[in-house]
């Protein structure tokens with residue numbers, strides 16, 4: 001479990017991270033989101049001990065960053081935005097050096113380096129100097145050093161940056177695998193990545209944490225789309241939990257419900273009503289809020305967790 005409490009950091013008089021607190025459980029993958037300059041990198045640097053906080057505490061499974069820095073860092077894998085790799089070193093030399101920095105014992109080091117190389121598909125480049133690698137391969141080297149030693153906390157700043165589609169898929173599978181036994185913080189601007197990987201998102205705005213919410217809850221909406229040739233809207237409005245039924249073009253109904261928790265039962269009641277009336281039901285599904293829209297709404301203070309109407313457009 002990662003515990004971050006009241007983390008604050010200023011650069012001169014500018015407050016880049018302002019009193020941020022959250023916890024992350026083992027097995028969770030957290031998406032750390034926010035516009036450019038929101039404070040994501042500053043938080044990640046503080047959690048990993050690369051940058052000192054002005055105030056606040058960080059602990060991982062009871063190990064305090066302040067008093068047991070080295071011990072915590074040995075359980076940490078960090079892929080920074082700009083990886084400080086040494087251009088003249090070969091991939092193998094660099095990983096050996098990174099393993100030493102993590103305090104890895106000789107008997108596990110070779111096996112761990114092999115595992116990281118295999119996981120990031122780097123074996124063909126082992127003897128290549130890092131400066132000769134393409135951007136995507138350099139990124140793989142960064143990820144390989146981050147996963148050395150099976151870290152309990154993995155912090156990844158834009159992990160798929162520069163990777164080709166095949167490697168991106170591979171990387172996502174790898175992150176999921178690592179998360180089974182670790183806590184993962186992932187910063188990205190790619191909403192698809194958040195959808196594919198994250199259990200929860202933290203959204204920062206001007207250094208403050210403005211949202212800490214499970215992805216599923218964030219995407220919930222109060223709308224159900226029904227594709228059917230059933231026309232009796234008034235009859236559907238009698239179903240408990242339905243607030244309003246609107247037509248949206250030929251054979252599509254757009255239904256607003258009163259509580260997201262009722263969605264599953266309401267879908268079942270709608271289906272029953274339509275089928276029993278002898279009409280045809282082509283499709284029925286609760287609408288999901290698009291994460292990009294939610295993100296933009298939060299940043300422009302328009303986000304409303306209880307009501308959302310953007311689904312009307314989607315359904316039309």
Ligand SMILES: Nc1ncnc2c1ncn2[C@@H]1O[C@H](COP(=O)(O)OP(=O)(O)OP(=O)(O)O)[C@@H](O)[C@H]1O
Pocket residue numbers: 011016034035036037038039040041042043
């Ligand atoms: N060394 C520094 N000196 C002064 N200001 C800094 C320094 N590092 C970061 N900042 C400022 O702190 C704020 C937060 O920066 P940070 O790099 O944490 O943002 P970010 O959310 O990671 O942005 P991005 O998405 O662009 O990577 C920004 O306004 C940035 O200009």
